[in-house]
Amino acid sequence: MQMPIYMDNHATTPLDPRVLDAMMPFFKDQFGNAASRNHAFGWQAEEAVETARKQVASIIGANAKEIVFTSGATESNNLALKGVAEMYGERGNHIITAATEHKCVLDSTKKLEKHGYRITYLPVMADGLVDLDMLRESMTDKTILVSLMYANNEIGVIQPVREIGKLCKERGVLFHTDATQAVGKIPVNVISDNVDLLSISAHKMYGPKGVGALYVRRKSPRVQLTAQMDGGGHERGMRSGTLNVPGIVGLGSACHFAAAEMAEEAKRLRYLRDKLKDRLLSELDETYVNGSMEHRLPNNLNISFAYVEGESLLMGVTDIAVSSGSACTSATLEPSYVLKALGAGDDLAHSSIRYGIGRFNTEQEVDYVAEKTIAVVKKLRELSPLYEMVKEGIDLTKVQWTAH
Amino acid sequence: MAYSDKVLDHYNNPRNVGSLDKGSANVGTGIVGAPECGDVMKLQVRVTEATGIIEEAKFKTFGCGSAIASSSLATEWLKGKTVDEALSIKNTDIVTELSLPPVKIHCSVLAEDAIKAAIDDYKKKQGVPAAEPAVEVGAH
Numbered sequence: 001m002q003m004p005i006y007m008d009n010h011a012t013t014p015l016d017p018r019v020l021d022a023m024m025p026f027f028k029d030q031f032g033n034a035a036s037r038n039h040a041f042g043w044q045a046e047e048a049v050e051t052a053r054k055q056v057a058s059i060i061g062a063n064a065k066e067i068v069f070t071s072g073a074t075e076s077n078n079l080a081l082k083g084v085a086e087m088y089g090e091r092g093n094h095i096i097t098a099a100t101e102h103k104c105v106l107d108s109t110k111k112l113e114k115h116g117y118r119i120t121y122l123p124v125m126a127d128g129l130v131d132l133d134m135l136r137e138s139m140t141d142k143t144i145l146v147s148l149m150y151a152n153n154e155i156g157v158i159q160p161v162r163e164i165g166k167l168c169k170e171r172g173v174l175f176h177t178d179a180t181q182a183v184g185k186i187p188v189n190v191i192s193d194n195v196d197l198l199s200i201s202a203h204k205m206y207g208p209k210g211v212g213a214l215y216v217r218r219k220s221p222r223v224q225l226t227a228q229m230d231g232g233g234h235e236r237g238m239r240s241g242t243l244n245v246p247g248i249v250g251l252g253s254a255c256h257f258a259a260a261e262m263a264e265e266a267k268r269l270r271y272l273r274d275k276l277k278d279r280l281l282s283e284l285d286e287t288y289v290n291g292s293m294e295h296r297l298p299n300n301l302n303i304s305f306a307y308v309e310g311e312s313l314l315m316g317v318t319d320i321a322v323s324s325g326s327a328c329t330s331a332t333l334e335p336s337y338v339l340k341a342l343g344a345g346d347d348l349a350h351s352s353i354r355y356g357i358g359r360f361n362t363e364q365e366v367d368y369v370a371e372k373t374i375a376v377v378k379k380l381r382e383l384s385p386l387y388e389m390v391k392e393g394i395d396l397t398k399v400q401w402t403a404h
Numbered sequence: 405m406a407y408s409d410k411v412l413d414h415y416n417n418p419r420n421v422g423s424l425d426k427g428s429a430n431v432g433t434g435i436v437g438a439p440e441c442g443d444v445m446k447l448q449v450r451v452t453e454a455t456g457i458i459e460e461a462k463f464k465t466f467g468c469g470s471a472i473a474s475s476s477l478a479t480e481w482l483k484g485k486t487v488d489e490a491l492s493i494k495n496t497d498i499v500t501e502l503s504l505p506p507v508k509i510h511c512s513v514l515a516e517d518a519i520k521a522a523i524d525d526y527k528k529k530q531g532v533p534a535a536e537p538a539v540e541v542g543a544h
């Protein structure tokens with residue numbers, strides 16, 4: 001076993017060596033600009049880009065012409081939200097999204113609010129899912145866009161995308177989904193899911209960082225966007241800038257391998273994830289899974305270990321790379337807004353760990369991570385005044401704390 | 405975030421973990437912080453009544469590594485001090501000793517608060533009025 005163990009695959013994934021092999025020629029001899037129309041260097045690059053475009057389209061059931069390459073999901077989400085808002089602003093000014101979306105969606109909608117758009121932030125239920133009735137009731141004749149993520153990056157919860165898409169179609173509202181965590185992990189199909197815009201990122205699926213795509217539907221309806229990056233009119237005018245050919249080739253290759261291996265790999269990951277979960281829950285008391293277990297990515301586990309603070313837990317497992325929803329790990333001193341949105345209570349949000357199992361994790365590693373986590377939680381509970389109070393029968397909710 | 409060696413040392417080998425009998429007349433207990441803020445410290449001292457010297461100090465902390473280290477260090481410093489000397493421990497001393505970065509200063513503040521709360525509790529039990537609300541009689 002090689003140390004440290006990387007099990008934070010929702011943050012980013014290692015580059016698959018096969019993907020790197022596919023990219024290498026485009027860093028070297030095949031350095032052409034895909035927009036150069038009059039020599040072989042350009043043609044070679046263009047051909048590689050078009051192959052990648054097909055690979056990306058294929059994994060989501062789209063047409064290659066509907067793929068716009070970007071610098072990643074942050075840009076794709078910005079382009080989808082701001083591009084639609086600007087293009088359809090005459091028709092309406094209302095957008096619906098959810099409290100548990102990625103920061104790049106929420107910060108984009110916040111900016112749109114400053115420009116006069118009205119945004120509805122749907123709450124989620126205790127299992128992390130949006131309430132479809134609430135979504136239906138939130139729609140007005142001014143609603144132009146619904147943006148709800150496919151799978152959540154912290155709790156792995158999968159939204160009922162197909163039902164959401166159907167609802168949007170019935171109401172003639174565009175539907176964008178941030179599928180960064182879903183594509184390559186679970187089957188995604190823009191036709192059967194009724195998706196109009198969909199964001200993808202390469203580095204969450206064993207591709208390189210700094211490249212992604214936005215799917216923009218071309219038929220029924222034909223979605224239009226106002227470009228947010230002006231220039232040479234690349235990508236059908238929706239995203240100017242010389243194409244990142246090696247990155248795009250890497251994204252295409254990553255989609256190719258993910259699609260080919262998804263069914264088998266999902267089964268393996270689910271087995272490992274469930275093994276980890278079962279061991280943690282059976283050997284530790286007061287340990288809770290955050291979010292629905294039923295509607296969840298096969299590789300995600302997000303657990304709160306009550307009465308143990310997340311950062312101190314991470315400090316005890318320095319040979320394991322995982323992440324915590326606790327305040328102290330970020331500069332903001334606020335615990336995870338995703339966990340807060342589930343209504344778990346700030347104390348449980350502070351006690352959470354996210355495990356993201358990936359393509360290169362082995363069963364032996366999962367066993368080690370389980371053992372190590374259990375040992376550290378036990379040690380920290382020995383140190384925890386809260387655990388001691390609870391064991392003495394004190395109800396922590398009745399204690400007068402001196403908040404600071 | 406990188407931790408200083410001293411923080412790591414206290415985290416890995418916390419000093420004086422445990423609990424003293426909070427019902428005892430010569431034990432002072434301070435519990436500060438709140439679970440929803442991500443840190444709670446319990447600090448206890450046992451004082452020899454005749455001399456006013458802290459014989460024993462114990463802690464339990466729910467919080468990040470820096471919070472654990474701050475309270476562990478506090479127990480080390482408390483032992484052998486008189487209750488009045490204990491009150492002179494400042495959070496800035498803890499920051500310096502542990503090389504805490506700015507985002508972790510609140511951990512040291514919490515440790516100072518825990519010391520004060522424990523000493524206050526002891527003094528109350530001993531019938532000494534708490535030092536803190538130093539209200540000038542004449543001011544009323």
Ligand SMILES: Cc1ncc(COP(=O)(O)O)c(C=O)c1O
Pocket residue numbers: 010011071072073074075102104149151152153178180181200201202203210211212
């Ligand atoms: C759900 C989700 N959306 C968007 C992003 C941003 O992706 P990128 O790093 O490609 O900009 C991430 C990754 O952090 C994510 O998990």
